[in-house]
Ligand SMILES: *[C@@H]1O[C@H](CO)[C@@H](O)[C@H](O)[C@H]1NC(C)=O
Ligand SMILES: *[C@@H]1O[C@H](CO)[C@@H](O)[C@H](O)[C@H]1NC(C)=O
Ligand SMILES: *[C@@H]1O[C@H](CO)[C@@H](O)[C@H](O)[C@H]1NC(C)=O
Ligand SMILES: *[C@@H]1O[C@H](CO)[C@@H](O)[C@H](O)[C@H]1NC(C)=O
């Protein structure tokens with residue numbers, strides 16, 4: 001198409017979506033004034049003032065088609081929000097109950113439906129195992145390997161057949177594997193840089209070979225890392241990673257995690273097999289322990305917790321370094337009303353999913369942790385959040401929760417379980433779809449414009 005010139009513009013209209021998701025239902029009408037939003041949204045100004053936005057040529061027809069599909073999806077979501085309609089109210093009316101565990105069930109159900117219908121992802125083929133196209137599928141970082149596996153699974157309906165039909169691009173690098181295969185303690189000092197170089201080289205190759213990275217300056221590209229060091233890949237070259245979507249377990253907002261761009265992903269420990277068991281646990285009427293934790297004293301949050309509550313003869317708040325002799329960890333989770341989930345060496349902890357899997361209300365003890373899928377999920381409905389300096393007050397905080405409120409939260413917790421479940425292959429609304437939905441929302445918030453110039 002001679003004479004056609006393309007520029008990238010970040011959409012005025014589309015930027016409202018995350019804001020809509022982040023707002024409680026009652027306030028949606030306030031946020032629907034688009035002109036208002038675009039003038040006040042910090043995200044908008046962040047992107048519109050971006051001087052690194054490139055002017056490039058590209059295949060206009062494919063890009064226009066992609067953007068048309070996204071525009072249509074935005075329209076449908078917008079409509080569902082305005083009309084407060086659930087995507088399939090008649091057939092699946094009870095599937096997502098109104099006003100419970102979601103910030104906006106109308107937006108979420110419609111957006112998930114649109115994602116399933118529309119979203120296509122291209123996984124770059126470049127690179128070799130074990131550092132690329134492969135990742136851990138056991139233990140605490142297993143979500144990293146599982147996700148890569150799912151994206152490369154033959155028959156995954158969200159896989160783009162051709163990069164030209166993709167709405168987003170996945171960089172299949174495993175930071176956990178890079179650390180596992182390359183890290184040597186005596187080279188610790190230069191390791192972070194070495195890791196950064198591997199990722200930057202990879203991006204250099206795909207940006208040279210294909211038009212997609214340059215077209216968006218990385219804004220429709222993402223990677224997934226559960227490793228503690230995942231966030232640091234971008235610290236060596238902030239310009240390159242300015243728009244890149246980092247999907248991280250270690251979502252520490254005081255270490256550069258930006259909720260409107262990055263995605264907080266849940267961590268789970270898969271010790272025995274790939275699929276952790278999920279159960280409703282004991283009935284909420286028959287949970288005899290008020291609050292329970294057992295685990296290592298990793299990091300300052302847990303030091304604080306142990307300082308006040310560790311290994312004491314307190315019947316209400318049971319905090320152990322090791323599971324008491326003759327007791328079973330999983331069973332203790334199912335017998336507790338509340339499970340303490342303190343941050344470890346980093347903000348995220350697999351305790352959170354363990355608690356959810358066993359129907360035990362998570363008491364998330366953290367500072368600066370952006371909770372997983374919190375664009376969509378209203379964590380206050382099924383968890384308790386305690387700031388680190390409130391650790392001494394945990395007992396009082398939990399005692400003050402009326403039993404009826406506990407029962408209501410526990411019921412919602414059971415409803416939220418499916419969003420944390422691991423299925424290979426992925427199923428609708430499970431943890432992989434929650435991760436993908438988070439990427440989908442961030443993609444919807446960006447528009448790559450093409451238009452003709454004279
Ligand atoms: C924008 O919306 C906010 C919140 O609804 C409102 O308080 C404010 O007056 C609006 N501003 C404009 C310029 O309309
Ligand atoms: C309703 O939910 C079931 C899963 O429970 C799903 O298989 C079916 O496709 C859904 N129907 C619609 C119209 O979304
Ligand atoms: C993308 O931009 C980089 C840096 O400006 C350049 O080296 C590369 O050739 C570009 N890629 C394509 C496919 O044009
Ligand atoms: C209550 O919990 C105990 C273990 O804590 C279990 O042995 C018992 O079967 C449970 N009772 C009911 C009715 O679920």
Ligand SMILES: *[C@@H]1O[C@H](CO)[C@@H](O)[C@H](O)[C@H]1NC(C)=O
Pocket residue numbers: 328329330331
């Ligand atoms: C602990 O209990 C769970 C659930 O009842 C059971 O599957 C597991 O085998 C038990 N573990 C041990 C070490 O006994």
Ligand SMILES: *[C@@H]1O[C@H](CO)[C@@H](O)[C@H](O)[C@H]1NC(C)=O
Pocket residue numbers: 252253254255299301343344345346347368
């Ligand atoms: C989060 O980041 C801040 C700032 O770097 C750091 O001080 C804190 O230790 C981090 N949180 C955890 C739990 O590691």
